[in-house]
Amino acid sequence: MRSAKLYQYQLPMDSGVILRTQRLATREGWIVELRDGDKVGFGEIAPLPEFSHETVEQAGEQAKQLLESWIQGETIDLSQALPSVAFGLSMAMLEQASELPMKGNYLVAPLCSGDPDDLIVRLNEMPGEKVAKIKVGMYEAVRDGIVANMFIEAIPDVRLRLDANRKWTPIKAQQFAKYVKPEHRAGIAFLEEPCKTPEDSLAFSLETGIKIAWDETVRDEGFEVKAEPGVVAIIIKPTLVGSVQRCMDLVKQAHAIGLMAVISSSMESSLGLNQLARFAEWQTPGVIPGLDTMQLFKAQLETPWPDCDLPKTALSDLEVVWQK
Ligand SMILES: O=C(O)CCC(=O)c1ccccc1C(=O)O
Numbered sequence: 001m002r003s004a005k006l007y008q009y010q011l012p013m014d015s016g017v018i019l020r021t022q023r024l025a026t027r028e029g030w031i032v033e034l035r036d037g038d039k040v041g042f043g044e045i046a047p048l049p050e051f052s053h054e055t056v057e058q059a060g061e062q063a064k065q066l067l068e069s070w071i072q073g074e075t076i077d078l079s080q081a082l083p084s085v086a087f088g089l090s091m092a093m094l095e096q097a098s099e100l101p102m103k104g105n106y107l108v109a110p111l112c113s114g115d116p117d118d119l120i121v122r123l124n125e126m127p128g129e130k131v132a133k134i135k136v137g138m139y140e141a142v143r144d145g146i147v148a149n150m151f152i153e154a155i156p157d158v159r160l161r162l163d164a165n166r167k168w169t170p171i172k173a174q175q176f177a178k179y180v181k182p183e184h185r186a187g188i189a190f191l192e193e194p195c196k197t198p199e200d201s202l203a204f205s206l207e208t209g210i211k212i213a214w215d216e217t218v219r220d221e222g223f224e225v226k227a228e229p230g231v232v233a234i235i236i237k238p239t240l241v242g243s244v245q246r247c248m249d250l251v252k253q254a255h256a257i258g259l260m261a262v263i264s265s266s267m268e269s270s271l272g273l274n275q276l277a278r279f280a281e282w283q284t285p286g287v288i289p290g291l292d293t294m295q296l297f298k299a300q301l302e303t304p305w306p307d308c309d310l311p312k313t314a315l316s317d318l319e320v321v322w323q324k
Pocket residue numbers: 048051109111133163165215264265266267289290291292293
């Protein structure tokens with residue numbers, strides 16, 4: 001006997017969270033609960049404003065239709081569903097079928113979008129491989145270059161992941177590279193999407209020797225995982241990419257040609273983030289995921305994130321907007 005519920009959540013965000021052009025004061029989304037007998041699974045459907053193409057309302061409507069089919073025992077084709085819905089529903093089904101291992105990789109790459117000194121402290125405390133993520137492309141490219149160079153000099157075995165989110169023209173990207181000494185460029189594990197187009201990013205990597213990774217490009221129409229000179233990783237943000245199956249296919253294709261696959265957050269609540277940590281441990285063992293986004297929230301949802309003391313909202317406190 002199958003049953004399902006859809007909860008609606010709204011969580012307050014830290015006041016400084018800016019997504020591309022707008023401030024994100026509140027994170028909104030849906031939690032699905034699937035039950036079959038005594039087996040239960042949860043999933044989070046939370047389109048990210050400015051990144052997802054679907055709205056929260058559209059995702060909620062589609063989720064209800066697909067839940068209806070699930071209850072009827074019909075097979076649902078998630079490859080045609082909105083990415084956030086495909087992800088949340090497939091995750092709930094996976095958990096409900098006890099197929100998502102419990103063990104998570106909670107060793108995240110610390111994210112620096114503000115004060116570099118904070119990051120130095122966190123890196124020095126980090127056990128094992130010192131991986132950090134720094135947003136670049138927000139201020140002067142020259143400043144970004146100086147900051148990256150400074151980190152590599154300060155922490156000799158650091159592996160930086162830089163993320164330009166397609167902000168640079170080829171000239172700006174060159175200005176950045178000029179300030180990272182050639183002997184320091186290996187301290188950059190990769191630079192995500194340096195330029196406005198993949199072609200310019202590939203050319204940048206060839207010219208500078210700085211390795212790059214695809215993030216936005218993974219979500220471009222017709223994207224295929226392929227070996228390209230200078231490309232070492234793909235970033236997978238499941239809420240923006242789609243079903244668990246699609247994400248697993250991408251990981252498999254990446255591994256087959258020697259690329260790193262990095263599971264990364266789209267600012268899911270602590271419930272979704274925990275599932276991503278479990279998914280990352282399972283599918284990309286040994287690779288530090290990009291999940292350091294709990295600090296952007298002012299509250300957690302149901303599942304606590306390790307070492308996070310933010311107040312917690314329970315699922316039972318949320319409004320159930322649909323159930324059958
Ligand atoms: O990838 C990470 O390490 C953290 C997540 C992150 O950077 C991100 C999260 C949501 C939307 C966009 C981005 C981004 O890649 O800039």
